[in-house]
Amino acid sequence: xxxxxxxxxxxxxxxxxxxxxxxxxxxxxxxxxxxxxxxxxxxxxxxxxxxxxxxxxxxxxxxxxxxxxxxxxxxxxxxxxxxxxxxxxxxxxxxxxxxxxxxxxxxxxxxxxxxxxxxxxxxxxxxxxxxxxxxxxxxxxxxxxxxxxxxxxxxxxxxxxxxxxxxxxxxxxxxxxxxxxxxxxxxxxxxxxxxxxxxxxxxxxxxxxxxxxxxxxxxxxxxxxxxxxxxxxxxxxxxxxxxxxxxxxxxxxxxxxxxxxxxxxxxxxxxxxxxxxxxxxxxxxxxxxxxxxx
Ligand SMILES: Nc1ncnc2c1ncn2[C@@H]1O[C@H](COP(=O)(O)OP(=O)(O)OP(=O)(O)O)[C@@H](O)[C@H]1O
Ligand SMILES: CC(=O)C(=O)O
Numbered sequence: 001x002x003x004x005x006x007x008x009x010x011x012x013x014x015x016x017x018x019x020x021x022x023x024x025x026x027x028x029x030x031x032x033x034x035x036x037x038x039x040x041x042x043x044x045x046x047x048x049x050x051x052x053x054x055x056x057x058x059x060x061x062x063x064x065x066x067x068x069x070x071x072x073x074x075x076x077x078x079x080x081x082x083x084x085x086x087x088x089x090x091x092x093x094x095x096x097x098x099x100x101x102x103x104x105x106x107x108x109x110x111x112x113x114x115x116x117x118x119x120x121x122x123x124x125x126x127x128x129x130x131x132x133x134x135x136x137x138x139x140x141x142x143x144x145x146x147x148x149x150x151x152x153x154x155x156x157x158x159x160x161x162x163x164x165x166x167x168x169x170x171x172x173x174x175x176x177x178x179x180x181x182x183x184x185x186x187x188x189x190x191x192x193x194x195x196x197x198x199x200x201x202x203x204x205x206x207x208x209x210x211x212x213x214x215x216x217x218x219x220x221x222x223x224x225x226x227x228x229x230x231x232x233x234x235x236x237x238x239x240x241x242x243x244x245x246x247x248x249x250x251x252x253x254x255x256x257x258x259x260x261x262x263x264x265x266x267x268x269x270x271x272x273x274x275x276x277x278x279x280x281x282x283x284x285x286x287x288x289x290x291x292x293x294x
Contacts, residue, residue: 005029035066035176065180068192070166075106094139115162123158126245194223196230221246243276
C-alpha cells in the first residue's frame with residue numbers, strides 16, 4: 001500500500017465528472033475544496049460528486065474543505081490578468097469593489113492605508129510581485145513596483161503590519177464551516193492560524209456528536225511557527241502551507257521549517273501534509289526566482 005497520500009485541489013476546470021474520475025483514477029486520495037473561492041453550493045455539489053465517483057470506483061477518498069481564514073487578498077482585475085512592470089507606479093485602492101487594471105487594484109483590507117508606511121514592502125500575486133510604499137493618500141496607497149509580473153484576480157497579498165490586526169474568523173469562514181458540516185467532510189483546513197486557540201475556537205463550533213471533520217491547521221504565519229508545539233497539540237493533522245509561509249518569511253527558510261514541522265508532527269503521531277508548488281517548476285519556465293518546493 002502506498003503510505004504517502006496525494007491531496008489535489010479542484011477548481012472549475014476539474015469539477016466535471018470526467019475530469020474528477022480521471023483524477024481519482026490517477027491516485028488522488030483527498031480532494032481539497034478551497035472555500036476562499038467559488039460559492040458554497042458549488043463546493044457541496046462537488047463534494048457529493050466526489051463521493052459518488054469514489055463509491056463507483058470502489059475507492060475511499062477524503063474531502064478537505066480549506067477555510068478562507070483571514071488571508072488578505074487583492075481584488076478582481078480586468079480580464080482576470082494584468083501585467084505590472086518593474087519601476088512603474090501602482091495604487092492599492094481603498095475602494096472595495098473597483099475592478100483593477102495595470103494602474104490600481106482593490107484589496108480585502110478596508111483600512112489598508114492605516115497599515116502602510118513609506119518604505120514598507122507589500123507583496124502581491126502570492127509573493128511574486130513586490131511593491132514599495134511611497135505614500136498614503138486618503139484611503140489609497142501609492143507604491144512603486146520593485147518586481148513586476150502577472151497579477152490575477154483575488155490572489156494572496158501580504159502587508160506585514162496588517163497581519164496581526166485582521167479578524168481570525170470571518171463571515172465567509174462561518175459560511176464555509178456550515179457547508180463543511182452539512183456535507184460531512186472529512187477534514188477542515190484552517191488558514192492563517194496564529195496560535196492553538198485559533199484551532200480550539202473552531203473545535204468548539206463543531207457538532208458535539210456524530211461525524212466531525214478532523215482539524216488541519218495550516219502553518220503559514222510567522223506567529224504559527226512561534227507557537228508550533230501548541231498548534232500541533234490542538235490539531236488532528238497539520239499542513240505545511242509553503243505558499244504563504246514563503247511570503248511571510250524569506251522563502252529560503254521554508255525547506256528547513258518544512259523538515260522541522262514534519263519531524264514535530266511525526267514525533268506527536270499527527271499526519272502532516274506538505275502543500276503548494278509541488279509541480280510549479282513544470283508549469284512555468286524559465287525560473288526567475290526559486291519556488292517554495294525548490
Ligand atoms: N473553487 C475554485 N473556483 C475558482 N477558482 C479556484 C477554485 N479553487 C482554486 N481556484 C483558482 O486556483 C488558484 C490556486 O488555488 P489555491 O487553492 O492554491 O488558492 P490560493 O488562492 O492560491 O490560496 P490558498 O491556497 O492560500 O487559499 C486560486 O488562486 C484560484 O485562482
Ligand atoms: C496551501 C496554502 O494555503 C499555502 O500554501 O499557502
